[in-house]
Amino acid sequence: MPAQDAPPPPAELVALAQAFGVDARYPGPGGQAVGARTLVAVLGALGVAAGTPGEVREALERHRAEQQGRLLPPCVVVRQGRRTALDVPAAARLRVELEDGGSWELPCGHSHWLPADLPLGRHVLRAESGGRTAAAALIVAPQRLPRLPGRSWGFLAQLYSVLSDRSWGMGDLGDLAEMARWAGAGLGAGFVQINPLHQALPGTPSDPSPYRPSSRRFADPVHLRVEAVPEFAYLDGARREQAEELVRRAARLRAEVLGHDGLIDRDAVWALKREALELLHEVPRGPGCEAVYEAFRRREGEWLRRHALWSALAEVHGADWHHWPKGLRHPDGPQVGQAEKELAERVEFHRWLAWQVDRQLAGAQRAAREAGMPVGLVHDLAVGVHPDGADAWALQDVLAGGISVGAPPDAFNAHGQDWGLPPWRPDALAEAGYAPFAELLRATARHAGAVRIDHVMGLFRLWWVPQGHAPTEGAYVRYDAEAMLGVLALEAHRAGTAVIGEDLGTVEPGVREELAARGVLGTSVLWFERDWQAGGGILAPDRWRPGCLATLTTHDLPSTAARLSGEHVELRHRLGLLARPLAEEQAEAAGELADWRAELAALGLLRPGEPLSVPALYRFLRATPAELVGVWLPDLVGDPRPQNLPGTWDQYPNWRLPVADGTGAPVTLDRLAATPEARLLARLLAVPPGPRDRSPGAGDRSPGAGTPPPAAHTPPAG
Incomplete structure (x- = not known):
């Protein structure tokens, strides 16, 4: 039954959905109601059981208690230049630990305000009240984004x-x-x-x-210009002959694509480039080059490790991590450490590709x-x-499982759209201090x-389509814009x-x-x-x-x-x-x-x-x-x-x-x-x-x- 034809969901279920940022209606003639089945599935993806009236009441009560019992929200984002009020007990002591190592003590009072002149950056806000303590990520952002230099x-x-x-x-x-x-x-x-x-x-x-x-975090090595990799100049002997043959084969492939009605064959391109890059990876690096590579590895840290490890595991077990051995299906799985040791050479190759x-x-x-x-x-x-890929594996704790992003039905597409992309979980993003989102933006920029x-x-809302539902049977989930x-x-x-x-x-x-x-x-x-x-x-x-x-x-x-x-x-x-x-x-x-x-x-x-x-x-x-x-x-x-x-x-x-x-x-x-x-x-x-x-x-x-x-x-x- 399409969502717009379903009976209205119970009022308590609607209240629970709204508490977790799930809209119970979406734009349409008169405003279309989201069906109860969809609301239950979307709440389930947010970790909230709501399949029965009892579960709904229990979840509502638990949510209210958690909100009232929190000393601090999981993350506080403010704009520099604005004083920001905090909803904390009057007797709470607040301290801001700055990312540069400094700290600010904030005075107690009947109301608490974060000062307008906090420095830009990712800090930590700490609170203490009545023997309880709490910490939250504190992000101080500029009022506006950078301007262009002109038209x-x-x-x-x-x-x-x-x-x-x-x-x-x-x-x-x-x-x-x-x-x-x-x-x-x-x-x-x-x-x-x-x-x-x-x-x-x-x-x-x-x-x-x-x-x-x-992965959105790392660019694809298929885009590499092979001859521009510095090690290409140092190929010799049999490796040089192999590389030159690959260059000739690439010229033939290019000619085919440039023929009338030719099509780009990404897989054929990658097959040639991968063989060439394997040769280049074997060329020893000089000390200066090695130092630059090590600096890259330090900068990229755990993100690079997980990406290279996923790439190596995918060579052995296939691209869909959902079908890997159970102990490998999570980055912290019990078999991951041993697999990383066994695949160390392949992990290193994929790490090197990311650097190039x-x-x-x-x-x-x-x-x-x-x-x-x-x-x-x-x-x-x-x-x-892609739900089967590297980022979905590495970030599964902050992505909504069993959910796909899409678009609701509208005047141009009565059937709605399902794009097959798992969305961020807004609650998990906040608990993580928005660090995964920030890292993605940092890498892109x-x-x-x-x-x-x-x-x-x-950035404001996304249309969530639960697995097994038609695109018409989705709901908008709101993010903290x-x-x-x-x-x-x-x-x-x-x-x-x-x-x-x-x-x-x-x-x-x-x-x-x-x-x-x-x-x-x-x-x-x-x-x-x-x-x-x-x-x-x-x-x-x-x-x-x-x-x-x-x-x-x-x-x-x-x-x-x-x-x-x-x-x-x-x-x-x-x-x-x-x-x-x-x-x-x-x-x-x-x-x-x-x-x-x-x-x-x-x-x-x-x-x-x-x-x-x-x-x-x-x-x-x-x-x-x-x-x-x-x-x-x-x-x-x-x-x-x-x-x-x-x-x-x-x-x-x-x-x-x-x-x-x-x-x-x-x-x-x-x-x-x-x-x-x-x-x-x-x-x-x-x-x-x-x-x-x-x-x-x-x-x-x-x-x-x-x-x-x-x-x-x-x-x-x-």
Whole structure:
């Protein structure tokens, strides 16, 4: 029975759900009720038994008693510059132990306030009252995230799709550095935004989606430029001959991909690179190099150990840790220590791979900044991880078991969505002082000028779908947004990175305003920016929000060339994805283009008789106050194909397409750099900057303006 047709849950169950941040209703006509079966399952994932009325009453009483008996909450997150009240007994003695070793004694009184001038950082708050003691993590965050150095434009690229004459069958970190040099020094671009480089789940065939990774914490070594590993220069004898043969095989693979209608074969690329990297790992390191490696190992600590250990165990037992021997299914399992000793060489190899990727990531960002880019690389953080992978194993104590993230039914998808990604447990995150979340942000921002957060609304709430339930039978679970944003602000401040939130789709009222007030940029796609409150007309460029990345498309949407030609409708028709007759869809698409042609002509961005074109649409984006303008790299050559077509799996080659021209012929980075369109767009976008967002929340619009609330968020897994 769909959730919206189920009988209303009992009042006590609703009260228990609300006590644990589980919404008993979700947006819909009149507000849809969440069924009792769903509430029981979601509460169970939070460690709360609620299967019977007696269990519900007992859980409510226990929760109330625990809340009243707590001397301190598990974690306190405050903003620097604000005095913050604490709900503790009047006679309690409070002390703050600073992360630098110092301490602050706070005076007793009828009310307790944390002072406004506490230093930024992760501290410990201690309390003593009536013989009881308690400690809590205390996070002091800046009011706002770092600002961008000014308006700029840059490329949006799926790195795997951007091959050069040197890459091994898919774009790599060497290509990324080269692209950044070309875009920055040659065109004056300010940034390059790329897809998530997270480590994929091993296995053949592997899942090519960058949005359902094994680990978000570590990047995938498939992105390595093998010849750029320093040890490559020191290969000799038989190892040198083996490596040269692998280079020749890689050239043949690259030629196959660059043939007409060629597809990227990630598994074939990794098979070659892995063999080469095994050879390079055997080359002795000099003392200086060894010292740098040891420093990396110390910095990464337990996170690196667990990741390398999981990778080694997966080679023996398969990628799904749920089916490993019972004693290995948890990082602290009784058989883990012995297995780590037996697999020491393989653990070390995977640890070394992580170091090599980190070095090349650092080199790519360094290349971008040396090329004059004020921002440099923009790394993408996926919304979650594969339930069978490394992070799900290492972090299972803070992830919700038996739960998947998704989206509720809406006007665009009546069946809802299940993305197959386990969510953070908000209670466990708080008990851990948000350290796992902070570490993930720290790692993502380390070699970035900005970070894009996929489905940024997940900092406020996520749609939880219990295992065995339809996506319609889920519930929203709320997170402490003040804490999540505070952790984000602190880590971004320390890394000096800006943050872009992917806030397309269904967004709860007030979320965009809160993100803007904290300095998180939004994402605005031209085709969605309409004045929905005033009939849905095109939103004038001067009414766009300044605090955004403005684009014509994304990896989940039709390319600009496809929209201009109508090919996106034809493609969905061929794959049976249209909900209406082809003629109706075509008429609507044609009408949309006519509206845009008229709008651009009225604004003087099109000359009389000039057709709607890619440059004309970028002229419109230039006319907005958006702080960042993103150019979809395939727009340079008129590639009509989307990189990902939501709603398909094997019907379409998602995440496997090299950048190609309008005929489908792949185009290398070397050829892209020579296109006249690149210099045309660079000249068009290199104009004096428009107005800046000068105050918190500036540019916020009325609720009816901008991206339409009902637009569905597409599944990250593709």
